[in-house]
Amino acid sequence: EAQVTQNPRYLITVTGKKLTVTCSQNMNHEYMSWYRQDPGLGLRQIYYSMNVEVTDKGDVPEGYKVSRKEKRNFPLILESPSPNQTSLYFCASRGLGGNQPQHFGDGTRLSIL
Amino acid sequence: AQTVTQSQPEMSVQEAETVTLSCTYDTSESDYYLFWYKQPPSRQMILVIRQEAYKQQNATENRFSVNFQKAAKSFSLKISDSQLGDAAMYFCAYSPRNTGKLIFGQGTTLQVKP
Numbered sequence: 001e002a003q004v005t006q007n008p009r010y011l012i013t014v015t016g017k018k019l020t021v022t023c024s025q026n027m028n029h030e031y032m033s034w035y036r037q038d039p040g041l042g043l044r045q046i047y048y049s050m051n052v053e054v055t056d057k058g059d060v061p062e063g064y065k066v067s068r069k070e071k072r073n074f075p076l077i078l079e080s081p082s083p084n085q086t087s088l089y090f091c092a093s094r095g096l097g098g099n100q101p102q103h104f105g106d107g108t109r110l111s112i113l
Numbered sequence: 114a115q116t117v118t119q120s121q122p123e124m125s126v127q128e129a130e131t132v133t134l135s136c137t138y139d140t141s142e143s144d145y146y147l148f149w150y151k152q153p154p155s156r157q158m159i160l161v162i163r164q165e166a167y168k169q170q171n172a173t174e175n176r177f178s179v180n181f182q183k184a185a186k187s188f189s190l191k192i193s194d195s196q197l198g199d200a201a202m203y204f205c206a207y208s209p210r211n212t213g214k215l216i217f218g219q220g221t222t223l224q225v226k227p
Contacts, residue, residue: 031213042220048213098146098210099165104158
């Protein structure tokens with residue numbers, strides 16, 4: 001089954017404790033992205049990657065890191081999480097062609113105390 | 114800056130009626146893609162419909178259609194014969210050609226009344 005898998009689904013942690021949210025896709029997609037969703041703001045792109053070792057900033061990259069060492073994986077790293085990073089996070093992937101739909105993961109609810 | 118605006122935070126429609134959700138965007142690009150995504154309470158993101166800017170013909174997918182006005186930078190979604198399962202948050206999104214960027218609007222929550 002074609003899917004984007006992100007883990008964990010839920011996480012409560014404390015300020016300053018490094019965390020990683022993993023994302024993996026099994027569709028051999030070139031493009032992968034991370035978004036955060038906040039009430040009244042919609043989804044905002046954090047980082048995206050157009051291929052292995054190629055990443056670029058989205059609209060809200062501050063406080064986040066990503067890496068794309070393998071085509072299927074695109075982890076999101078919060079080196080020193082802060083309460084303003086409490087949000088719902090989505091990973092997504094798509095194939096070549098800008099009209100291709102994004103395939104989204106099920107979301108990760110992060111709470112940083 | 115490229116932006117997407119959905120000016121209707123909430124909308125409601127009677128079952129079997131038609132409703133139109135508004136979306137405007139701002140860009141200096143001439144070639145891009147536009148999308149409508151649906152997010153039900155399960156929080157899954159589901160593609161509803163997509164439009165390529167170079168195509169003048171409005172996209173249609175079953176009960177869903179768009180009114181794409183390129184000069185006005187407007188991309189509204191029309192849902193015909195509304196069903197209870199259409200109740201969700203709807204997001205308009207814009208993507209410039211040949212980039213990985215995808216910019217979403219704030220979302221519109223659609224309520225469908227039986």
